[in-house]
Amino acid sequence: MASQYSPIWVLCDAYDTAAQWAAARLHERGRSVSVVTAAQLDTAVRWRHRVTRAGKASVTIELADGRCLSSEDRSAVLNRLSYIATDRIAAVAGADRDYATQEMHALFLSWLHGLPGPMLNRPTTQGLGGNWRHPSAWAVLAGRAGLRSKPYRQTSETDPDAAWSPPHQAGLVTVIAVAGRLVAPPLLPSDTRAGCLRLGALSGEALLGIDLHDGNWEFQGASPRPDLFQGGVPLIDALAQVLS
Amino acid sequence: MILLCGIQSERPLAMVRAELDKLGAHYRLFNQRLVAQCHISWEVHHGAVEGTLDLEGEVYDLRSVGAAYLRLMDDRVLPELEGLAVDSPARRHARAFHDALYRWLELAPARVVNRTEPQGSNGSKPYQAQLISESGFLVPETLITNEPDAVCDFEAEQGALIYKSISGMRSVVQELSQSDKERLEQIRWCPVQFQARVPGVDVRVHVVGDEVYATEIVSDILDYRYASKRGGSAELKACELSPEVAERCVALAERLDLSFVGIDLKITPDGEVYCFEVNPCPAFSYFELNTDQPIARAVARYLAAA
Numbered sequence: 001m002a003s004q005y006s007p008i009w010v011l012c013d014a015y016d017t018a019a020q021w022a023a024a025r026l027h028e029r030g031r032s033v034s035v036v037t038a039a040q041l042d043t044a045v046r047w048r049h050r051v052t053r054a055g056k057a058s059v060t061i062e063l064a065d066g067r068c069l070s071s072e073d074r075s076a077v078l079n080r081l082s083y084i085a086t087d088r089i090a091a092v093a094g095a096d097r098d099y100a101t102q103e104m105h106a107l108f109l110s111w112l113h114g115l116p117g118p119m120l121n122r123p124t125t126q127g128l129g130g131n132w133r134h135p136s137a138w139a140v141l142a143g144r145a146g147l148r149s150k151p152y153r154q155t156s157e158t159d160p161d162a163a164w165s166p167p168h169q170a171g172l173v174t175v176i177a178v179a180g181r182l183v184a185p186p187l188l189p190s191d192t193r194a195g196c197l198r199l200g201a202l203s204g205e206a207l208l209g210i211d212l213h214d215g216n217w218e219f220q221g222a223s224p225r226p227d228l229f230q231g232g233v234p235l236i237d238a239l240a241q242v243l244s
Numbered sequence: 245m246i247l248l249c250g251i252q253s254e255r256p257l258a259m260v261r262a263e264l265d266k267l268g269a270h271y272r273l274f275n276q277r278l279v280a281q282c283h284i285s286w287e288v289h290h291g292a293v294e295g296t297l298d299l300e301g302e303v304y305d306l307r308s309v310g311a312a313y314l315r316l317m318d319d320r321v322l323p324e325l326e327g328l329a330v331d332s333p334a335r336r337h338a339r340a341f342h343d344a345l346y347r348w349l350e351l352a353p354a355r356v357v358n359r360t361e362p363q364g365s366n367g368s369k370p371y372q373a374q375l376i377s378e379s380g381f382l383v384p385e386t387l388i389t390n391e392p393d394a395v396c397d398f399e400a401e402q403g404a405l406i407y408k409s410i411s412g413m414r415s416v417v418q419e420l421s422q423s424d425k426e427r428l429e430q431i432r433w434c435p436v437q438f439q440a441r442v443p444g445v446d447v448r449v450h451v452v453g454d455e456v457y458a459t460e461i462v463s464d465i466l467d468y469r470y471a472s473k474r475g476g477s478a479e480l481k482a483c484e485l486s487p488e489v490a491e492r493c494v495a496l497a498e499r500l501d502l503s504f505v506g507i508d509l510k511i512t513p514d515g516e517v518y519c520f521e522v523n524p525c526p527a528f529s530y531f532e533l534n535t536d537q538p539i540a541r542a543v544a545r546y547l548a549a550a
Contacts, residue, residue, distance in 0.1 A: 055377020106368035125364025143291020
């Protein structure tokens with residue numbers, strides 16, 4: 001008997017073990033799950049992406065292993081792509097390589113945007129797997145959401161790259177907001193819980209990881225590509241429901 | 245206060261500045277070529293942003309900036325930095341200043357023309373086409389593929405085709421010719437964007453807030469931007485859009501969260517209106533200097549009204 005649920009595509013980077021883990025757990029629940037890595041998309045043998053004059057998009061991608069991604073399937077998508085693989089382009093020299101990289105990124109943004117099924121997360125111009133905001137933007141949103149956070153400071157003497165790679169902090173708790181639901185420790189205070197839900201809504205991301213300091217629940221950062229292990233079984237429950 | 249950002253001799257920036265002078269508006273210029281004499285410092289606290297901007301020794305409270313017009317060039321290619329090592333103090337300062345300025349402009353509670361994030365839709369033409377269609381415009385039938393046979397099928401279905409870049413990187417729009425078809429095997433390594441050629445009149449529409457300036461372009465070259473380089477000509481003249489199309493243009497700019505845009509339309513002999521692209525940082529001077537349309541004045545008024 002055919003499954004009542006849509007098949008699920010898990011799009012991720014090759015090293016994304018959390019995505020592979022989530023795919024296995026979803027498969028255990030009887031869902032049809034296919035994992036496709038950025039590297040496999042890079043070696044796809046056939047691409048056909050159409051946009052009609054009415055703006056309706058469709059795509060067919062035939063992978064080297066024979067699998068085929070098609071918008072006609074209306075599959076659900078767990079989209080964890082953070083970059084496009086460029087091994088194929090690597091052989092191209094100089095400005096042509098930059099051009100080809102930009103072209104492939106533009107293609108990915110368009111075909112992902114045009115997929116009709118449920119997707120966590122939808123692509124944005126600031127990231128293929130969701131809006132990869134600067135820490136300053138997260139600080140503003142967290143403040144608006146009512147979460148306590150340390151001030152964020154930037155000057156013309158600050159190394160611009162430093163903000164993207166803050167030093168590792170011990171004692172963090174990751175809370176995950178999934179389409180208006182929260183996967184969080186039971187001890188999380190209700191006002192912080194409400195703030196996390198507001199941040200999820202303000203961010204526009206259907207799947208958002210929110211890092212809080214364990215103890216005082218101060219906001220430390222957020223990501224549209226959270227560590228799924230942190231959510232455990234309750235997160236898989238939520239993903240299975242949203243990706244139906 | 246209005247903050248102008250860019251190179252002071254750059255034409256669109258200079259034209260807006262001249263109009264601000266005529267309006268008697270209060271503005272200051274961040275001249276990128278003097279970045280070594282500029283500093284910025286700001287912080288986010290409880291969701292609010294505050295700080296200071298030091299322009300050549302004059303210090304301003306960032307909260308006093310009500311509007312900004314951005315015509316910033318890539319700071320890595322500033323003439324003042326030519327020949328300096330990547331890690332030289334001058335380059336490091338320029339990069340850090342520009343990053344801090346850009347980040348603040350994304351967050352500032354000011355009228356910014358235009359912020360960086362919403363400009364991103366122009367980085368993928370087929371993605372932007374999907375957004376454009378939601379505002380009621382037709383978009384060209386498009387195929388992106390790495391299969392030569394699919395291109396031939398698409399041509400049989402649509403008739404004459406053009407091809408151009410998928411991304412925001414500038415490319416010359418070309419008609420798919422017989423000689424192009426003979427080298428179609430080359431698309432196998434990287435998909436290429438093909439579109440049905442749409443007949444009709446090219447119209448560039450500049451939207452500034454809710455003001456609309458339409459310019460008709462008559463050219464004997466497919467891509468009129470390159471008419472003079474390709475031995476052709478392009479004649480520009482101001483034209484009127486129907487109120488309904490003009491409203492749609494304003495709605496499209498609003499939908500993309502852009503307050504000043506250049507929209508490329510094609511109006512077919514049947515009166516259908518196609519939208520090819522929305523340019524989020526239009527170099528409007530070419531159109532204003534050929535038509536006398538007061539676009540710079542509209543931008544200045546828009547900034548001054550903040």
